[in-house]
Amino acid sequence: MTAAFAALAFLMTGLATAQTLRRAALWRLGAAAPVDWVSGLAKLPKRYLVDVHHVVARDPYASRMHAIVAGGLLAATMLAGFAILPPLAGSRFYWSVVALAFAMTLAGSLLVGARRYPKTPKRLSKGGFQRLPFLLLAYAAGGTAAALSIALSGPENPVLLVALLVAAGGGLGLAYEVKDGPMRHAVAGALHLIAHPRQKRFEQGRPDAALLPLDLDAPKLGAELPADFTWNRLLGFDACVQCGRCETACPAFAAGQPLNPKRLIQDLVGALAPDGPTYQGSPYPNARPVAGEAGPLFKVIGPDAKIHPDTLWSCTTCRACVEECPMMIEHVDAIISLRRHQTLELSAPPQKSFETLANLREADEPGARPLTARGDFAAGIELPVISKRGEADVLLWLGDGAYDMRYGRTLRALIKLFHEAGVDFAVLGEEERDTGDLARRLGDEATYQGLAKANIETLQKYRFNRIVTSDPHALHALRNEYRAFGGDFEVVHHTAFLLELIDAGKLPTGKLDAGTVTYHDPCYLGRYNGETEAPRKVLDRIGLSRVEMARHGRRSMCCGGGGGAPIADIPGDARIPDLRMAQAAETGAEMVAVACPTCTAMLEGVTGRTAEIRDVAELVLMAVETGRADEPRRAAA
Amino acid sequence: MRIAVLLSAGRHPVSGKPTLPRTEAQAIRMAAGLGAATGLHVGPDAFPAEAALGHGLDYAAHIACAAGSDPVGPLAARIVSDAPDIVLAGRRGQGGDETGLVPYAVAARLGVPIVPDAVAMRPATDGLVEIDQALPKGVLRRLVVRTPVVVTVHPAAPPPLPFAFGKARRGSIERIAAAPTDLAAGAPPPEERPYRKRPKMMRAAGGSAADRLKAVTGEATAGGAKVLDHQTPEDAAKEVLAFLRRVGVLAPASAAGPGRRPAASEDASRHATS
Numbered sequence: 001m002t003a004a005f006a007a008l009a010f011l012m013t014g015l016a017t018a019q020t021l022r023r024a025a026l027w028r029l030g031a032a033a034p035v036d037w038v039s040g041l042a043k044l045p046k047r048y049l050v051d052v053h054h055v056v057a058r059d060p061y062a063s064r065m066h067a068i069v070a071g072g073l074l075a076a077t078m079l080a081g082f083a084i085l086p087p088l089a090g091s092r093f094y095w096s097v098v099a100l101a102f103a104m105t106l107a108g109s110l111l112v113g114a115r116r117y118p119k120t121p122k123r124l125s126k127g128g129f130q131r132l133p134f135l136l137l138a139y140a141a142g143g144t145a146a147a148l149s150i151a152l153s154g155p156e157n158p159v160l161l162v163a164l165l166v167a168a169g170g171g172l173g174l175a176y177e178v179k180d181g182p183m184r185h186a187v188a189g190a191l192h193l194i195a196h197p198r199q200k201r202f203e204q205g206r207p208d209a210a211l212l213p214l215d216l217d218a219p220k221l222g223a224e225l226p227a228d229f230t231w232n233r234l235l236g237f238d239a240c241v242q243c244g245r246c247e248t249a250c251p252a253f254a255a256g257q258p259l260n261p262k263r264l265i266q267d268l269v270g271a272l273a274p275d276g277p278t279y280q281g282s283p284y285p286n287a288r289p290v291a292g293e294a295g296p297l298f299k300v301i302g303p304d305a306k307i308h309p310d311t312l313w314s315c316t317t318c319r320a321c322v323e324e325c326p327m328m329i330e331h332v333d334a335i336i337s338l339r340r341h342q343t344l345e346l347s348a349p350p351q352k353s354f355e356t357l358a359n360l361r362e363a364d365e366p367g368a369r370p371l372t373a374r375g376d377f378a379a380g381i382e383l384p385v386i387s388k389r390g391e392a393d394v395l396l397w398l399g400d401g402a403y404d405m406r407y408g409r410t411l412r413a414l415i416k417l418f419h420e421a422g423v424d425f426a427v428l429g430e431e432e433r434d435t436g437d438l439a440r441r442l443g444d445e446a447t448y449q450g451l452a453k454a455n456i457e458t459l460q461k462y463r464f465n466r467i468v469t470s471d472p473h474a475l476h477a478l479r480n481e482y483r484a485f486g487g488d489f490e491v492v493h494h495t496a497f498l499l500e501l502i503d504a505g506k507l508p509t510g511k512l513d514a515g516t517v518t519y520h521d522p523c524y525l526g527r528y529n530g531e532t533e534a535p536r537k538v539l540d541r542i543g544l545s546r547v548e549m550a551r552h553g554r555r556s557m558c559c560g561g562g563g564g565a566p567i568a569d570i571p572g573d574a575r576i577p578d579l580r581m582a583q584a585a586e587t588g589a590e591m592v593a594v595a596c597p598t599c600t601a602m603l604e605g606v607t608g609r610t611a612e613i614r615d616v617a618e619l620v621l622m623a624v625e626t627g628r629a630d631e632p633r634r635a636a637a
Numbered sequence: 638m639r640i641a642v643l644l645s646a647g648r649h650p651v652s653g654k655p656t657l658p659r660t661e662a663q664a665i666r667m668a669a670g671l672g673a674a675t676g677l678h679v680g681p682d683a684f685p686a687e688a689a690l691g692h693g694l695d696y697a698a699h700i701a702c703a704a705g706s707d708p709v710g711p712l713a714a715r716i717v718s719d720a721p722d723i724v725l726a727g728r729r730g731q732g733g734d735e736t737g738l739v740p741y742a743v744a745a746r747l748g749v750p751i752v753p754d755a756v757a758m759r760p761a762t763d764g765l766v767e768i769d770q771a772l773p774k775g776v777l778r779r780l781v782v783r784t785p786v787v788v789t790v791h792p793a794a795p796p797p798l799p800f801a802f803g804k805a806r807r808g809s810i811e812r813i814a815a816a817p818t819d820l821a822a823g824a825p826p827p828e829e830r831p832y833r834k835r836p837k838m839m840r841a842a843g844g845s846a847a848d849r850l851k852a853v854t855g856e857a858t859a860g861g862a863k864v865l866d867h868q869t870p871e872d873a874a875k876e877v878l879a880f881l882r883r884v885g886v887l888a889p890a891s892a893a894g895p896g897r898r899p900a901a902s903e904d905a906s907r908h909a910t911s
């Protein structure tokens with residue numbers, strides 16, 4: 001009878017493997033991708049224990065639950081398998097250890113059940129996941145009873161057969177679920193950690209968030225069919241455990257726009273394997289109906305396909321979903337691949353972006369404003385142009401915020417501070433083109449690459465040590481995304497640069513007495529570049545009392561301005577910046593400090609807001625001016 | 638229905654970069670709704686043809702000729718040999734070698750009618766096409782025209798589809814060498830004249846705000862338009878004169894002195910319409 005117990009463990013492993021192979025046949029439909037299996041496998045334990053755990057631990061209940069149930073399941077099944085060794089099979093001590101492992105699984109199963117019953121939280125999907133606790137319970141309870149009965153009364157006892165049958169029901173059920181059910185996440189998740197398309201994201205240092213360049217000579221541009229994704233991306237979609245963390249974090253979902261990253265990933269899974277179980281989680285809010293066939297070789301996007309284009313264009317590329325995903329799925333990469341096909345092959349970016357894309361292509365500027373006018377905001381302040389000097393210590397990249405009246409104030413403040421601190425700086429003047437970030441996010445990789453190459457060529461003409469910019473989108477492009485095209489520049493965000501100046505004593509700042517302030521992290525600075533500390537330190541140095549919003553730092557919420565989303569302008573129930581300002585209002589802060597032209601425009605555009613919007617540079621200038629005003633008074637005293 | 642879209646070498650009004658004029662990109666979108674469309678460009682550079690592929694054409698012919706040579710001859714020759722039902726073209730020149738008067742010259746050379754400022758087109762029954770033509774102040778006029786016809790596209794037509802790199806890559810351009818034709822041999826040379834101030838249209842001020850607005854914006858077109866069909870030349874001339882008197886370009890009939898010759902009023906009318 002003990003052999004039957006061991007056999008169950010082997011049977012389960014065999015069934016799970018068979019189910020994985022059946023699923024793998026689908027992954028193999030994807031495009032080729034080089035994978036270093038040996039190094040990936042060697043790094044798997046660290047990736048699981050450190051990187052995955054880091055994300056999972058944000059939900060302590062889920063983290064505890066998962067550690068107990070997954071650890072128990074693996075340990076119990078492995079231990080039970082050892083029962084084929086006769087000395088062990090006869091040892092009562094061995095069986096009590098097996099019973100202990102099963103008991104641990106049992107405790108975990110109860111935690112899994114308690115999370116879903118009596119009431120399943122909104123962000124969790126139902127369907128097969130509602131069955132999962134019962135399968136776990138059957139396997140764990142049966143296993144515990146069987147092992148315990150052997151430990152207590154030997155291999156021939158009346159309980160054993162019944163207990164083993166219950167365990168077999170649960171255990172084989174779990175193994176069967178590896179192909180289409182909840183248990184797929186375990187196998188696909190582990191394989192995904194090994195064969196992840198972004199191996200660098202597991203290394204320490206800056207996040208690996210640069211979009212991968214598209215080969216413009218490829219036979220097909222972007223992803224049209226599920227089979228156009230590389231196989232390890234298809235594997236990644238299959239790893240989704242439908243935990244809904246991405247859904248909770250997604251600003252577009254919160255605003256009632258027709259996007260839900262969880263559903264999107266599940267739709268991609270469903271597009272690849274249309275005969276799988278139907279999705280039973282939250283929908284795309286306010287989605288327009290779609291009707292169309294699905295399959296590995298059917299198109300994914302369109303009113304007559306699986307996913308409506310509205311869903312695709314609602315995304316702000318804020319990466320909140322990627323940041324929250326315990327399965328390390330790269331939603332933004334998938335969205336951009338799909339967008340690239342729409343724009344580059346089908347002329348089908350969002351209608352409202354036609355003009356912007358044409359301007360970027362034909363005038364190197366999203367608003368078709370003359371490049372010579374970029375410096376106009378600085379009228380009256382000295383703005384040195386590098387072509388007149390050939391070199392400078394710091395090259396100031398102005399970005400398209402320079403054309404905006406409101407943001408011009410921020411840039412003026414920054415330039416005044418540069419003069420105050422005696423920074424040796426210059427701008428490109430009319431040689432500065434748009435970085436192409438917007439074109440790239442809207443899927444127009446061709447225009448982006450043209451702009452990137454032109455900008456790199458311009459930048460390489462001049463000698464400078466660093467680029468400073470106040471625009472995190474430009475920062476990300478110049479620092480991370482131009483690298484693939486031969487542009488290797490040291491780029492500093494203005495908040496980090498100001499901190500340097502203050503700490504070096506070059507900017508004598510007084511203490512501001514401006515009430516409490518809360519800092520809104522720009523996605524492209526915080527999540528894309530991991531820079532969350534410098535701006536906060538600057539605010540502290542100038543004496544502001546700082547409060548944090550519930551969502552801040554790497555887990556901050558988007559202002560709604562990225563990824564071309566404001567241009568696509570997909571309707572929802574609310575506006576993302578309104579939601580964000582409501583969150584700011586909850587802190588009671590009188591001022592929201594920002595560090596990005598897009599955030600400034602989005603947040604300042606909120607009607608009925610109570611808090612002021614000030615860029616960090618503006619606040620520092622205020623502090624410098626207060627300091628100057630205090631100087632004579634202090635001298636007199 | 639077969640459509641040829643004339644493509645010209647425009648320049649972006651702000652950046653000055655070579656650009657396919659917007660109305661021609663709109664023409665491509667319009668053509669796609671009518672039937673099989675091909676592009677046709679005569680000039681030294683192929684970029685208008687390349688851009689047109691990105692905006693949706695599958696095929697464009699580029700007739701290479703030296704800069705400054707007259708495009709009308711090669712265009713007309715090609716159109717005659719291809720015999721499309723409709724020739725679509727841009728409207729006016731805004732920069733670079735943009736289309737300008739070429740569609741008119743081509744129509745004249747081919748001896749087919751030209752309909753300017755189309756915003757929409759639908760094929761009607763045999764050999765006819767229905768055109769919605771934009772008139773000033775948002776007025777539309779529906780025309781039914783017999784093909785072949787040359788049609789220019791108005792900026793109010795549906796916006797052009799964005800340039801798609803993949804489409805530009807897929808489409809094909811046929812390069813054809815053309816015998817250079819001297820510009821002077823074709824159209825008459827452009828004439829330069831010193832700038833002269835346009836005569837101001839004086840109208841009686843006063844009245845309600847609506848009247849004054851009308852006086853400034855000109856009520857003469859659109860709503861007040863009078864369509865006269867099949868008039869004798871004399872009657873038509875009388876109508877034109879009466880109109881010019883009404884809008885104040887010519888002095889009222891009674892005030893016209895006996896010594897003034899009709900030539901003077903012809904001159905004035907040219908200013909009013911040029």
Ligand code: SF4
Nearest residue numbers: 240241243244246325
């Ligand atoms: S994509 Fe990631 S975060 Fe979203 S539901 Fe799936 S596993 Fe959870």
Ligand code: SF4
Nearest residue numbers: 250315316318319321
């Ligand atoms: S990137 Fe941001 S907006 Fe896009 S799906 Fe993810 S969370 Fe939503």
